Amino acid sequence: MKKTLLSALALCLTFAAKAQLTARPQVNVVPVPASIEEKTGTLTLQGTNARYFANSESAERMAKLYAAYLDANFGLKLQKGTMQDAHVIFSDDDHLPREGYQLTITNRKAVLQGHEAGLFYGLQTLQQISRNKTKLGLVLPQVTIKDQPRFGYRGVMLDVGRYYLPVNYIKQYIDVIASLKLNRFHWHLTEDQGWRIEIKKYPRLTTVGSQRKETSKGHLSENKFDGTPHGGFYTQEEVKDIVAYAAERFVTVVPEIEMPGHATAALASYPQLGCTGGPYEVSTKWGVHKEVFCAGNDETFTFLEDVLTEILPLFPSQYIHIGGDECPKDRWKQCAKCQSRIKALGLKDEHELQSYFISRMEKFLNAKGRKIIGWDEILEGGLAPDATVMSWRGEAGGKEAARQRHDVIMTPNTYLYLDYYQGAPSGEPLAIGGYLPLDKVYGYEPLPADLTPEEQKHIIGVQGNVWTEYIPSGPVSDYFTFPRALALAEITWSPKAKKDYTDFRKRMRGVLYDLDKRGVNFRIPEAIGAENTVIADPSGGGGEGVGASTIQNAAQRSVVKLEPPMAGAAIHYTLDGSEPTVKSPVAGAPIIIAPKRDETITLKYIVTLPESGRSSGVYSNTYTRKSYKPAVSVTPAGKGIKFQGYFKTFTAAAKVSGTADTSGVMNDFSIRAFQRHPAFGAIFEGYVKVDEDGLYEIASTSDDGSIVSIDGEEIVQNDGEHAPTTQTGIVPLRRGYHRIKVQYFDAGGGDMLKINIGVKGKQSLNLRNALFH
Structure with a gap:
């Protein structure tokens, strides 16, 4: 193996000893392996006593890479030994799938099995879990990992x-x-x-x-x-x-x-x-x-x-x-x-x-x-x-x-x-357009359900x-590629059943530390636990209703616990509307946010990295205390939503108006009837019926722009000419009927409109049964 490979890959997935000093190692791997069986014990590699054994030239190359990694990051010298005294064994095994591997760690030794590419991928996993340096040495978890990619x-x-x-x-x-x-x-x-x-x-x-x-x-x-x-x-x-x-x-x-x-x-x-x-x-x-x-x-x-x-x-x-x-x-x-x-x-x-x-x-x-x-x-x-x-x-x-x-x-x-x-264009480098946050990349499923298994x-x-077009240098390329390429890696490698976005955000914290240490200029993600929140005020309508778990006693407060998106990072925040800096308070403990009735408090924060010292852009989340909207007293004429269609060009959903070219009633918010026109606008108006009091999350996915209003208040602002983009809003609703209005426009090219309404954590409304006019 060339020296360049040894030196370059020795730095892959590096993790300084100061970053984690826990005695109990975690199996945090990206992409998540196909099978992980964790046990309670550990294996400790100590000083100059650790030995490795490799049974082929390919295995020897991987062993040397691992030895270089341990030396560069922990000063641990992994020396060549025999099969009998080795603590880490690299075994070339061509009976495993071509890119598959098996990693078995007991309290006596670690054994990595695979053939060529499989050994290489197993090494990436081994390095990702080799992060727990204690006074006794490098502590590895007892685990059996059996892994191979989903796609070739x-x-x-x-x-x-x-x-x-x-x-x-x-x-x-x-x-x-x-x-x-x-x-x-x-x-x-x-x-x-x-x-x-x-x-x-x-x-x-x-x-x-x-x-x-x-x-x-x-x-x-x-x-x-x-x-x-x-x-x-x-x-x-x-x-x-x-x-x-x-x-x-x-x-x-x-x-x-x-x-x-x-x-x-x-x-x-x-x-x-x-x-x-x-x-x-x-x-x-x-x-x-x-x-x-x-x-x-x-x-x-x-x-x-x-x-x-x-x-x-x-x-x-x-x-x-x-x-x-x-x-x-x-x-x-x-x-x-x-x-x-x-x-x-x-x-x-x-x-x-x-x-x-x-x-x-x-x-x-x-x-x-x-x-x-x-x-x-x-x-x-x-x-x-x-x-x-x-x-x-x-x-x-x-x-x-x-x-x-x-x-x-x-x-x-x-x-x-x-x-x-x-993220919001105002806080991001200039891009070609569209909106593709990390969670949307991670949520992609490559096998369409409407294809047969054979297809x-x-x-x-x-x-x-x-x-x-708008990426003129390597650092800017890094910013756009990572961490979204981490989500891509999990889509392509991991079984569909193993994917979990919340778990992924925690597992990728170590990988981001590695990338920061290597000088990769990735976009620093938002803090874990940061989200826009509406606190439902029970006054004025009797009873707290569904969703009141966000209410913290009579003070009507929200307890916000922010976790750094990567190991060792710090979160600096403000609540007074000012821009946060590295001198702003650190979010080390839960933040208590207590808005007054119909008040919105904005939490602004930056994330600062431990190795490079880079800071993210300013991220913000709103915490609003709102009264429940009472249901309107109405007896609808029937199911469905009224629509008006306009077959001309608009520049924004808010500007859709004039004499409609078509109108009527349809079952849901469908633009199918208008799509044969090169550009168009539509307005939907009627009532949505909710069967229980609750904090309702309303999501609009549109290409181009859309606006959703409930009882005359704009809840979702997703206007503008853009690729498919999802925006959400939260509103407390009493059971019964509520006025709903959806405005939409398509300026040409792709067109899409999807509206979803439901209490968070529960099944969404079936709009065909919930819309009335």
Whole structure:
């Protein structure tokens, strides 16, 4: 094993002795193993007396990595010994699943069994539970872990086409994802804004295509530029080095060479490959561009085959990603060569021309012993025979491909686009849009319930994607990727039945400490136990009602216990509306918050890390004391909710008004009847019936904006143009009927509206039975 692997992985999952001094070790592992059997005893590794034994070259490499880890973090010298005197045994066992392992720790020794990748993944687990240093030595829990991954393909995509990221950062990125048992690094190497890999037969791809004169600043609508040139590319020698580096960590690098769209940088280098012949320039703007490879020009295919001929020796990956997404057909429709090819091949239209393009490239790669992956647009016009589909526009493309018996990698933007916002935009770095908090990533289930078991077998993997339009550097990339990649790791590795978000938040505290110690600039999560709270005031309506467990005696107070999101972190807070700093009080004990009737107190806090000293942005939670809303006296005409539909463009849900194009009554808050229109708005009004007093949580998930009001008060504010986003509000309601109003608009593109109402911890209302007009 190369020295670089020893030194780099020795730092993986590091944990300083000062962080935990408990004698009782915890089995906190991310991703959670398939099977854990804990026992009460421990194994202690002491000073220079600890010995290891390994039964193969592969096992010896893992043993040396573990020894380096113990030395670097605890000063513990793990020496080579014999089978008889060893305290830690690394056993190469090829009878276990290919990536599986078994770790057995008794009060006498620890035994790690696996074969190559399995041993490596077992080592990651062993290091995660090697965190409890006491005066006696390093204390390991007695445990038996039997583990193997749920999916074979467990990936992260990093886009370097928009911004070049240096080699040392790429290696660190691979180190971290490998430590999380992710095994595919999808490297997005070419884009409209830059070509990032050396192709010796076509030198202009790097002398011209890797450079742009400036970069779009802010969102597309702002039309501003930074005036600073940007460029960079990877030589073939650098690529070989990165691929080998990844292989040592059991990570396969999957290259992506975009075609037929996202080709502006290539066309700027070789204009004859486009339909118009140019001139072209490397794009300075984000978005989808009309300039694409000419599908009627044989020179285009010669060029791409030459490029792939140089690419293939660099990447031993079974898969080569050829993009296939966001390819406008405007130029093809106007191009004599493209139209001539459509006619000569008897194709129906330009979509079938794209299918021809992808199939032709697939045949070339198949002849070289490789398979293609493409984004779900490759379904359009007919899918290439042996293609694997990456489903990014939701799950629809993936499900259709699986039904056609094609392999699928699930990567829906609604759950796995790690360039989306993680919190309120006002407190986050500029992002492309959307809203994808950690808990939503963690909640993703990759096997759609409406596929048959046979069809589900074609879902071979899951991948998170980091697009870099608004991610100009390694530290910003880290911020967007982590800790959401920890949730991704658990989705891809752990059995569905083992997933528990509350438990995950506690287990990941140690991993975040490790990442901080290694200098990874992850987003610091919110504190555990922080949530918006409504204290139901029983006065004015008689009786405390359901949900009154949040009321703490006559003072009407809330007891807030905040836990740091990672080991060793500190929480500094304020309650007076001021911005917290490291000089603000530390939330070491429960915080008593006692709002007056109809008052809201805002708890603001920051989380400060122990190793780097970094602080999070300012997070806030509201604590409101509200009186119960009395039920309205009404006798409804019947079940269902009244609606008004408006078939025009709005910029906000609050602005939906005017003369309705359609109206009536429907069973629930459905926008299905309006979805054939490119843009629309809707207003729903009526009553919701609740059968018991309680603190009701109302959730609205919408794409684009929505507003939910109860008895004239706005409870959920989810307005604005955005990807699917969930916002919630809490309101105390007396049993009976309450006026409800939902406003919604869709500005074009994706559309979604889901309303959920229920007492927290209980079954939600069946709205078809609870809505009246």
